[in-house]
Amino acid sequence: MTHQAGHSDSRLAPPRLVRRAVRWFAMALFLVLPLGSVQAMVPSGPPTFNTNPLTFTNRYEPFVPRATKVYSGAKSGGVKVILLENYLSETRTFQLAGANKKDAVVCSILREMKFDNNQLIEDSLNYLAQADDGTVYYFGEIVDEYANGVVTSHEGSWLVGGPRDSDPPETANAPHPFVFMPANPQQGDVFKQEDLYPIVDETDQVVAVNQTVTVPAGTFTNAIQVLETSRLDPTTEQKWYAPGVGVIQGQAKGETSQLIVSTLPLMIRSP
Numbered sequence: 001m002t003h004q005a006g007h008s009d010s011r012l013a014p015p016r017l018v019r020r021a022v023r024w025f026a027m028a029l030f031l032v033l034p035l036g037s038v039q040a041m042v043p044s045g046p047p048t049f050n051t052n053p054l055t056f057t058n059r060y061e062p063f064v065p066r067a068t069k070v071y072s073g074a075k076s077g078g079v080k081v082i083l084l085e086n087y088l089s090e091t092r093t094f095q096l097a098g099a100n101k102k103d104a105v106v107c108s109i110l111r112e113m114k115f116d117n118n119q120l121i122e123d124s125l126n127y128l129a130q131a132d133d134g135t136v137y138y139f140g141e142i143v144d145e146y147a148n149g150v151v152t153s154h155e156g157s158w159l160v161g162g163p164r165d166s167d168p169p170e171t172a173n174a175p176h177p178f179v180f181m182p183a184n185p186q187q188g189d190v191f192k193q194e195d196l197y198p199i200v201d202e203t204d205q206v207v208a209v210n211q212t213v214t215v216p217a218g219t220f221t222n223a224i225q226v227l228e229t230s231r232l233d234p235t236t237e238q239k240w241y242a243p244g245v246g247v248i249q250g251q252a253k254g255e256t257s258q259l260i261v262s263t264l265p266l267m268i269r270s271p
Contacts, residue, residue, distance in 0.1 A: 063130075083114050140171075191203075
């Protein structure tokens with residue numbers, strides 16, 4: 001998150017100071033964003049949640065309670081990967097910092113379960129809400145990492161406002177939610193799903209639009225391609241999102257995954 005300096009009238013500033021400010025601003029963008037991604041961050045202002053945050057109209061991040069998606073893929077070494085996504089009917093309420101009760105935000109819960117060779121390795125609860133402008137925001141996640149059927153870590157857990165008594169005590173405290181999916185993503189858009197370094201960090205850039213992608217679940221048109229990078233991991237990942245269904249394919253070094261089935265009623269497929 002960038003910090004803005006206090007307001008001043010640039011008409012009164014000496015030209016040298018103006019040029020210096022421009023140079024520093026450009027340098028800051030260069031340092032913060034990946035090469036080739038110096039674009040305006042989206043959205044440009046803080047979110048409001050005055051309408052129903054449980055009603056998702058975002059084309060690329062739909063949410064329908066009790067729906068399920070299943071992905072299949074492989075890792076290096078022949079490891080078979082299965083990812084289950086369950087759209088729960090339960091909700092959780094978050095209080096934004098400095099807000100009063102009328103500004104509390106009710107979030108939907110997406111449960112993700114990851115399996116390597118049929119062994120559960122991660123089970124997470126992800127909290128999402130749609131803002132008034134159609135942008136979907138990420139309020140955090142609780143992560144259970146498994147080994148041999150036993151929870152071994154909660155690494156990567158974070159929540160807006162920090163943990164409650166029932167949450168893992170090591171859960172990080174985020175000051176505000178992050179952008180999970182812009183309302184109308186365009187090529188070149190840059191946003192951060194996670195920005196709590198060194199706990200979690202992810203920068204997302206829309207690198208292509210109007211893509212046609214075929215996976216076992218079908219052929220999807222008008223998909224967008226998103227590049228994910230992180231200061232915590234040199235490995236990059238590409239994801240393709242389709243209207244009405246969300247992620248349909250993922251590719252990273254040594255790992256791929258594709259959507260094989262979805263019960264989302266808004267799924268849009270070409271004939």
